[in-house]
Amino acid sequence: xxxxxxxxxxTTIAVAVAAAALSWTPAFAQSSVTLYxxxxxxxxxxxxxxxxxxxxxxxxxxxxxxFGLQGKEDLGGGTLAIFDLQNGFDLNTGAxxxxxxxxxxxxxxxxxxxxxxxxTAGRQYTPYYMFVGPLTGSSWLTGATGAHPGDIDGLDTTxxxxxxxxxxxxxxxxxxxxxxxxxxxxAGSTGLGQTYxxxxxxxxxxxxxxxxxxxxxxxxxxxxxxxSSTGSFGVSALNTGYASANAVQHIAAAxxxxxxxxxLGLSYSNVExxxxxxxxxxxxxxxxxxxxxxxxxxxPAFDVGAGVAYxxxxxxxxxxxxxxxxxxxxxxxxxxSKRTTLYALQAYQHASGQxxxxxxxxxxxxxxxxxxxxxxxxxxxxxxxxVGMFGIATLF
Numbered sequence: 001x002x003x004x005x006x007x008x009x010x011t012t013i014a015v016a017v018a019a020a021a022l023s024w025t026p027a028f029a030q031s032s033v034t035l036y037x038x039x040x041x042x043x044x045x046x047x048x049x050x051x052x053x054x055x056x057x058x059x060x061x062x063x064x065x066x067f068g069l070q071g072k073e074d075l076g077g078g079t080l081a082i083f084d085l086q087n088g089f090d091l092n093t094g095a096x097x098x099x100x101x102x103x104x105x106x107x108x109x110x111x112x113x114x115x116x117x118x119x120t121a122g123r124q125y126t127p128y129y130m131f132v133g134p135l136t137g138s139s140w141l142t143g144a145t146g147a148h149p150g151d152i153d154g155l156d157t158t159x160x161x162x163x164x165x166x167x168x169x170x171x172x173x174x175x176x177x178x179x180x181x182x183x184x185x186x187a188g189s190t191g192l193g194q195t196y197x198x199x200x201x202x203x204x205x206x207x208x209x210x211x212x213x214x215x216x217x218x219x220x221x222x223x224x225x226x227x228s229s230t231g232s233f234g235v236s237a238l239n240t241g242y243a244s245a246n247a248v249q250h251i252a253a254a255x256x257x258x259x260x261x262x263x264l265g266l267s268y269s270n271v272e273x274x275x276x277x278x279x280x281x282x283x284x285x286x287x288x289x290x291x292x293x294x295x296x297x298x299x300p301a302f303d304v305g306a307g308v309a310y311x312x313x314x315x316x317x318x319x320x321x322x323x324x325x326x327x328x329x330x331x332x333x334x335x336x337s338k339r340t341t342l343y344a345l346q347a348y349q350h351a352s353g354q355x356x357x358x359x360x361x362x363x364x365x366x367x368x369x370x371x372x373x374x375x376x377x378x379x380x381x382x383x384x385x386x387v388g389m390f391g392i393a394t395l396f
Contacts, residue, residue: 059091135208140305161230197213252267267291291308304330305333309326325349328347
């Protein structure tokens with residue numbers, strides 16, 4: 001049998017199919033997928049972690065160590081299909097930041113239109129954080145040492161919401177709005193464990209203002225903050241006694257004023273831990289935080305920042321001397337390039353008064369300091385805690 005003609009025919013068909021496939025390439029010219037991320041590590045000294053000083057490597061300080069895939073496709077008419085898949089990791093061990101979660105930081109898909117706005121679905125940061133957080137110490141001074149004590153108000157990246165829809169408007173004369181709703185998804189009671197958030201932001205010349213609201217309901221089918229809830233938050237020595245709250249509510253406002261190379265900022269937040277049937281405490285606990293910051297760029301390569309934050313808890317659940325936390329933070333950054341930075345961080349926090357321990361009501365303990373968002377699991381055994389870091393961070 002003569003197979004040469006057949007082979008030639010198959011080759012011709014294959015070439016034709018390949019040519020046809022290549023001819024469609026221009027239709028996708030406006031589509032892109034970008035790999036991005038940050039790698040960050042620092043030599044860290046803490047004077048007291050549960051009674052002992054420590055020198056160690058700590059990753060994710062200036063920037064959270066992460067990588068992600070971000071994509072968009074031009075659908076025509078000014079509309080884009082977008083997605084973002086972002087994973088955090090521990091640079092010093094290679095482990096995932098959250099065990100069992102591949103894309104623990106964000107994972108969403110949606111549509112974006114410059115005239116109509118953006119609608120996304122998935123695991124996302126809240127409008128509360130996205131609008132207010134960038135104006136506070138967690139952004140200007142880093143979350144590790146510049147976030148408010150124990151990140152009690154969730155203005156660092158500790159709060160992420162599952163099963164959520166987020167709509168963000170275009171900007172109208174400098175004013176922009178965003179809203180979120182997250183479905184509890186529990187059969188027979190879809191509102192159980194729901195989350196909702198809203199925020200406004202106004203930008204006019206040197207002034208940026210933001211106001212945000214967040215409420216996370218506890219599915220509360222178990223003691224503690226039920227993992228089937230759509231929301232979750234960081235637990236530290238400040239709020240460990242209230243981690244079983246029926247609902248957690250955040251309200252925050254912040255403003256920045258830019259004058260040449262100088263940025264000044266003020267912020268206020270109010271956080272409520274509301275008791276429920278499965279809570280280990282019996283009355284609402286309130287934490288109010290007042291903060292100020294300043295950042296100055298001496299040269300294009302060198303900038304410094306400083307901040308002070310004061311958190312006051314309410315008298316509740318048998319506490320007569322409510323907890324107080326005063327924190328002072330500094331940051332120095334030298335930019336070797338647009339992507340790579342050497343940095344130094346220092347922060348000191350003093351705590352006084354009393355709060356609830358992890359056992360809840362009846363477990364009244366002395367308030368323990370927990371600097372920024374870096375020592376949530378390692379508070380000081382005394383009333384003071386100091387953290388110093390020297391590190392390097394690079395973006396890609």
